[in-house]
Amino acid sequence: MxxxxxxxxxxxxxxxxxxxxxxxxxxxxxxxxxxxxxxxxxxxxxxxxxxxxxxxxxxKPMGEVIADQLRKMKVKDYKSVPVVVSEGTSVYDAIVTMFLEDVGTLFVVRDQAVLAGVVSRKDLLKVAIGAQDVREVPVGLAMTRMPNIIVVTPEENVYEAATKLIDYQIDALPVVRVMDAHNKQLEVVGRFTKTTIARIFVELGSGRDI
Amino acid sequence: MxxxxxxxxxxxxxxxxxxxxxxxxxxxxxxxxxxxxxxxxxxxxxxxxxxxxxxxxxxKPMGEVIADQLRKMKVKDYKSVPVVVSEGTSVYDAIVTMFLEDVGTLFVVRDQAVLAGVVSRKDLLKVAIGAQDVREVPVGLAMTRMPNIIVVTPEENVYEAATKLIDYQIDALPVVRVMDAHNKQLEVVGRFTKTTIARIFVELGSGRDI
The missing domain is CATH 1.10.10.10 (Winged helix-like DNA-binding domain superfamily/Winged helix DNA-binding domain)
Incomplete structure (x- = not known):
């Protein structure tokens, strides 16, 4: 035009x-x-x-054109590798893992990959300024626990994932696959965070064809 | 079409x-x-x-259409209110302020609004698991200090701001106005974070006309 x-x-x-x-x-x-x-x-x-x-x-208004595009982009194509710890890990070791892996959220798992909890920098800071010894407290006491965890599946689109992050005021979503519908067990297969969104945003803004 | x-x-x-x-x-x-x-x-x-x-x-490829749009959106129209503390504030009080204001980054200022430093949850966690008493250490010892702070101006566009967040691997940018070009003093007038981007992303994805 x-x-x-x-x-x-x-x-x-x-x-x-x-x-x-x-x-x-x-x-x-x-x-x-x-x-x-x-x-x-x-x-x-x-x-x-x-x-x-x-x-x-x-x-078609510009808004709709962009909305269509964001709905075509799937979580599975943008997710990053999850960083996981077990429930018995100390808060101190969890913080060290965060620094080493340079992430803001850890997923707590049972049996290698079954989602049990999510723990953020905010959760760990709360324990760190409390009265307890961070080397003694297990991360299981600081985490948000199933079934209160907000998750996303690989097939959902990035707009849906972003909406969850904003609506629930969280920094990261575990990307999960249902392992066992009966027991509601979820396998952690990825990580989708506000950083992921910022990265997509920069990619969209770069003008490369999508 | x-x-x-x-x-x-x-x-x-x-x-x-x-x-x-x-x-x-x-x-x-x-x-x-x-x-x-x-x-x-x-x-x-x-x-x-x-x-x-x-x-x-x-x-025009779709990518370019979206890129044009993101370059039209100015930081001043999307920034949020900055949360500031003074340099002498203890790390403990800074953490409490973060919880009360529900932010992940604080800006440290002199004379009400002159930017002196930026302190993140990550910076505070580092002190919190160290040997020092968080009630004794001032936030000035934990912060990133001028001139090493990455800033954004109200007139820059949201794509430029997002690029800084990704390139420098940070969570938040102080939005600043130059008060005194000679002394390079910057006034903090806002906050632009990965949450801001996620919010813009959801707005774009909602399909409302923009």
Missing amino acids: TKRQEQILEIVRREGPITGERIAERLHLTRATLRPDLTVLTMAGFLDARPRVGYFYVG | TKRQEQILEIVRREGPITGERIAERLHLTRATLRPDLTVLTMAGFLDARPRVGYFYVG
Whole structure:
């Protein structure tokens, strides 16, 4: 779309229905100069025109175009590797693991990969300024425990994942697969965080084709 | 754009230059049925055609459309209120302030608003598991200090801000205004974090017009 066509769309979007004469006036152009642009925009489906009414906007709003795109992007294609500890790990060792692995959230697991809890920097800070010895307290006492954990599946889209992070005011989601529907056991297969979203955001903003 | 027009664009994007006959074949349609769609797509600037060559794709890729949008969104319109403490505040009180205000990063200021440092949950956790008493250590000893602080201005766009968060691996940026160019003093006027980005992401994904 040319610069001028964009200006026309903007005018019609804000002020439509509006006559061709009025649009020409607003752009300090003649009606004849404008005619090819109006034809293109109408044929492409962005504008419609009615006799004695003028042009009005019918194109897909930019917001919808972007929303469609975000819904096409799956969690499985953007998740990172989960960092896990066992329930008996001390709060001190959990903090050290966070520093070594450079993550803000750890997933607590049973039997290698079964999700038991989630522990954040905030949870660990709370224990660290408390009266107890961080080398004695197990991470199991500081974590959020199943079934109170908000999770996401690999097939959900990144918009759904972002919505959970915002709605529940958390920094990270375990990406899980249901191992055992009966016992509601979940296997941790990834990590989806606010950092993941910032990374997607930068990728979208870089203008590379997606 | 109709479903069929989208299919045509997709074929031309992948396989172009491609003749009208070939496109018709791929869609199991006649050349005549396809002609109006090809005309619309060509006039709208998505496709171009050359004799004996066929149709090729010239439309703006989706990636660029989104990138343009993110560059139009300014930090000043999305920043949140900064939470500040003074340099003499104890690490303990800084942690308590973080919990009370529910933020992950505090800005340390002199004279009410002059940026002196930035302190994160990670910085405070490091002190909290060390040998020193968190009630005795001032936050000034735990913070990142000027001029090593990465900042953003209200006029920068949200893509630039996101890029800084990712490139420097930090969670939050102070939004600043230059108070005194000579002394390089910066006034803290806001906070721009990975949470801000997640919130913008959800807003974009909701499909509301922007």
